[in-house]
Amino acid sequence: MTTQSVASRVVIQATPAAPGIARGPWVRFERAAVPLGGRVSPDRVDAEIARLAAAAEAIAGASEALADDVRGRGHAEESEVFAAHAAMARDPELIETATGHVRNELMDGPSAISAAAQAVAELLRGLGDELLRGRATDVLDVGDRIARHLAGLPPVAAALAAPAIIVAEDLPPSVTATLPRELVLGMALEGSSPTAHASILARAFGIPAVVGASGLLATVAQASPTVELLIDGSNGEIVVAPGEADDVRYAEKSSLIQDERERDRVEAELPAETIDGTAITLLANIGSPDEAGAAVTLGARGVGLFRTEFLFLQRTDPPSEDEQVDAYARVAEAFAPNPVTVRLLDVGGDKPIPYLPLPVEDNPFLGVRALRLAETRPDIFLTQLRACYRAATRGRIKVMAPMVADAGDVATLGALADRARAELAAVGRPVGNVDLGVMLEIPSAVLTADTYFKVIRFASIGTNDLLQYTLAVDRGNPALERYRDSLHPAVLRLVRLSVEAAERAGIELSVCGEMAGDPAAALALVGLGVRQLSMSATSLAAVRRAIRGAQQSVLEEAAANAQLDDSAAGARARFTAHLSGAS
Ligand code: PEP
Ligand code: MG
Numbered sequence: 001m002t003t004q005s006v007a008s009r010v011v012i013q014a015t016p017a018a019p020g021i022a023r024g025p026w027v028r029f030e031r032a033a034v035p036l037g038g039r040v041s042p043d044r045v046d047a048e049i050a051r052l053a054a055a056a057e058a059i060a061g062a063s064e065a066l067a068d069d070v071r072g073r074g075h076a077e078e079s080e081v082f083a084a085h086a087a088m089a090r091d092p093e094l095i096e097t098a099t100g101h102v103r104n105e106l107m108d109g110p111s112a113i114s115a116a117a118q119a120v121a122e123l124l125r126g127l128g129d130e131l132l133r134g135r136a137t138d139v140l141d142v143g144d145r146i147a148r149h150l151a152g153l154p155p156v157a158a159a160l161a162a163p164a165i166i167v168a169e170d171l172p173p174s175v176t177a178t179l180p181r182e183l184v185l186g187m188a189l190e191g192s193s194p195t196a197h198a199s200i201l202a203r204a205f206g207i208p209a210v211v212g213a214s215g216l217l218a219t220v221a222q223a224s225p226t227v228e229l230l231i232d233g234s235n236g237e238i239v240v241a242p243g244e245a246d247d248v249r250y251a252e253k254s255s256l257i258q259d260e261r262e263r264d265r266v267e268a269e270l271p272a273e274t275i276d277g278t279a280i281t282l283l284a285n286i287g288s289p290d291e292a293g294a295a296v297t298l299g300a301r302g303v304g305l306f307r308t309e310f311l312f313l314q315r316t317d318p319p320s321e322d323e324q325v326d327a328y329a330r331v332a333e334a335f336a337p338n339p340v341t342v343r344l345l346d347v348g349g350d351k352p353i354p355y356l357p358l359p360v361e362d363n364p365f366l367g368v369r370a371l372r373l374a375e376t377r378p379d380i381f382l383t384q385l386r387a388c389y390r391a392a393t394r395g396r397i398k399v400m401a402p403m404v405a406d407a408g409d410v411a412t413l414g415a416l417a418d419r420a421r422a423e424l425a426a427v428g429r430p431v432g433n434v435d436l437g438v439m440l441e442i443p444s445a446v447l448t449a450d451t452y453f454k455v456i457r458f459a460s461i462g463t464n465d466l467l468q469y470t471l472a473v474d475r476g477n478p479a480l481e482r483y484r485d486s487l488h489p490a491v492l493r494l495v496r497l498s499v500e501a502a503e504r505a506g507i508e509l510s511v512c513g514e515m516a517g518d519p520a521a522a523l524a525l526v527g528l529g530v531r532q533l534s535m536s537a538t539s540l541a542a543v544r545r546a547i548r549g550a551q552q553s554v555l556e557e558a559a560a561n562a563q564l565d566d567s568a569a570g571a572r573a574r575f576t577a578h579l580s581g582a583s
Contacts, residue, residue, distance in 0.1 A: 009241050012213050014188070016236040017199035019538075020208030021257065022165055022186030023230040023242065023250050026220060029168035029175070034147045038108035048102050052109040053095065055149040059142065060089035063174070070177050077288055078177065078201055081138070085174065087316040088142045094120060110147035117143020137192070141172035160184070165229045167220050171198040181207070186231045188238055190216045208233035264541035268299030272544045278552040280526060282544060283341075283534035285512055289327050292334035295537040299544065302338030302396075303331060304460060304534020305512035308384065309347050317355050318380065324387035332395025339396035341460065341512075341534075342388050343439065344381055344413075346370040346402040356380075365474065370403035374412055378419075385420035392432025400460055404438040404445050407452040413438065414455065439512075441465035446494045446501075453505035460534070461498055463513025467491055485568035486515035487524055492563045492571060499529035510534055519546035520575040526552065527559030527575075550578045 040048045067082035088094065094116050101112035121136035121143075160166075160183040170191045176198045184207050192198050192211040202209035210231050219240050220229075230239040230246055232253070239246050272280040283304030284295035288311065295303070311319050311327055319327070332340045347353055348369035356377070361367035374381050388399050401413045417436055424431050437458035440446050443466070453459065463486045468475045470490050473483040495511070502509035510532035515521040517535030522543045525533060535543060555578065562571035 009239060009243050009246070010219050012216055012219065012238040012240070014210040014213035014216070014236045014238055015194060016233055017189075017192070017194045017211040018187075018202035018207060018209035018233045020186070020206070020233045021231070021250060021253050022208045022233075023247075024185045024228055025162070025164045025226065026167045026188070026229045027160055027164040028217075028220065029166050029171060031144065031172075034110050034114065034144065034151050034153060036111045036114055036147075038111055039106050040102065040108050042106065045103055045106070048109050048112075049099050051150060052098055052102065052113060052146075055109065055146050056089050056095055056113070058149055059145045060086040062145070063089060063142070066174060066177065077290055081201075082174070082177065084316060085138060085142050088139060089146065094139075094143075109150040113143050113146045113150070117146075137170055137172065137198070141174055144172065145174065165231060167216065167229070169217060176201045186210075186229075186233065188213055188216060188229065188231050190214065202233075210236050210238055212236075213238055260541075264298060267541055267544060268297060270299075270544065270548065272547045274526065274547055274550050274552040274555070276552050278526065279531070280547050281510075281532045282540055283510065283512075283532060284537050284540070285517075285534050286331070286537075289330040289334075291537065292331045295540075296334055298537045298540045300335070300338075300537060300540060302335050303340040304510050304532065306331060306340060306342045307346070308343055309345055309353075312345060312347065312353055318353075318383070321383050321387050321390075324384060325390045328388055328391035328397060329394040332391060332397055336395050339398050339435075341398040341400055341437070341458075342384075344371065344384055344399065344401050345373075348373050365468065371401045371409055371412065372403060374416060378416060381416050382420050382423065385417055386424055386429075388434055389421055389424055389431040390429060392434045393430050394432070397432065398435040398437060398458065400437040400439055400458070402439045402462070403441060403465075405442050406444055406448050409445075410438060410452040410456060437508075439465075440494075440498055442469050443494060446498050449498060449501035450504065453501055453507055456507060458508035458510070459498065459502060461495060461509070461511045461513060461530075463491060463495075463511060463515035466494060466513065467515075470494060485572060486513065486518070487521055487562070487571040487575070488568040489563050489565050489571055491515075492524060492528060492559065495525065495530065496528050496559075496563060503529075508532065517543060519543050519579055520572055522546055523550055523555050523575045523578055524559055524562060524571065526550070527555030527557075527562075529556075529559075546579055554578065 063082045063085035067079040070082060071079035097116035097119060098112040101107040101115055102109065107115065117139050120139045124136040124139065160180055163183050163185050165186040165188055166184060167188050170189055171187065187198065187202055187207060187209040189198060189211045190213050194211060199209055199211055208231055210233055216238060223240060227241045230242040230250055272282045281301050282299065283302045284300035285305040286292060286295060286303055287307045328342055348358055358368065385399065388397050391397050404410060413436060421431055435457035437456050437460065439462045440459050441462035464475060467473065467486050471483050471488060473480045498509060509530060511525050511530050512534035516525060516533040517539030519542050522533055523546055526547060533543060558574040562574050565571045
């Protein structure tokens, strides 16, 4: 068979997963398939089941060792992935399903565990949540490792002799974590998603990555191994056999990325102030204490949204009160003297946690999620609140409740906070001051704000959910893209109502949905009267530039008119017009 080399340039548009640009030779990562389809004779069933249990335990132990190794290399958070793998390898449901295949269908161990892992992965893929879909890869990884162990095959590793870009259908987390970092220029995956562990680990390790690259494997299969690849982790582009023009572009983009990073760092010191002197406080949205350093460097003056659910996911039991005190205090210390806003757990419905069994709901987005869980599981919120009051002795902590609908929910928050303080007082624990606030994500919470704003200290508009509930548009449904612009006049009116209610009550108001990190939308928010914007750290520089290039008086008039527009597109056009130079 002759292999026809791809000599000519091919461009594949993929999904960006970890920023940065890489160019170099590629290595195809492929695990040698485990031979499947074997059978056992009826008299060997019990022995095969015992072998299966032993292999599962061996992989659980190996996963724990890998977790220790990754933690030892300074990636405590990423190490949790492998602690979770250990739990998956010991998951009674997985093992019982596999055992059932051996006993009832006389499958051999490798075939039985592979079928069981496949079934669990299918189940996870069928759930609406992107994060859980990404977890399917973890289950397949664990199943594959147990099967390999049973088949007497060595563990999979990426063979890298020299620096290269790794090309694969998907990369199991156990392989991603054990890659020799100095030899991995980048990762290009035909499958996977930005929230799968391969991408999460690539971002944590600073490896440029692109995923969902349809046609990549067939294209490189035709290419000689000497053909190079260029991947751009910021826009998702892959160039197979890049030409001279690409070289120039690559060099330009690399130096541009360096320059931009440098410019963003320098500008981090500048105030976010309009030309006519309106000062805006820029805050960061974070999901873990590890993100605090980058956000401080990029000029965040505090945290407007600490999404605590990430501390609870990817583990086998909830974080203890002490662990939470440590996480919250670490962030507060990093941002001192500025405040850190801890959002109480926002899970349930579409974001299940394995150790928090909840009933299945027909409409999870309209179901028992977030603060609504307090009725059946007050313990979760009490532990979090106690941790926040304790962490507040080490830095400034604010606490806000998600999914608040009305004054009754605010009363629930107040009662939980009182109880948490009383419990700490009973055991003589010192507590710090904590301002209590709410997220405005449900239209009813905005429309009734006057009834409860006087008993809280601040509110923050979660425009991601506010848009979903105002326009009846499921956040995750790609078929509804035309509705998904937060500059919809209905959302703008709710923002303006929130600003007016906050002014009447004399409390602080911020916006922490994705809208705040979109430069044109940020200008609209400033025009509507919002003075605090919270966003992912990577958006801070562009939003700061947009604000510094705009006039408050002009934005105010544009915002007044935009509320009367008949479409988000019309409203957006009013603000993009004021974005000169804010890239
Ligand atoms: C929001 O809904 O806008 C928000 C900030 O919360 P999350 O995206 O975590 O639901
Ligand atoms: Mg929300």
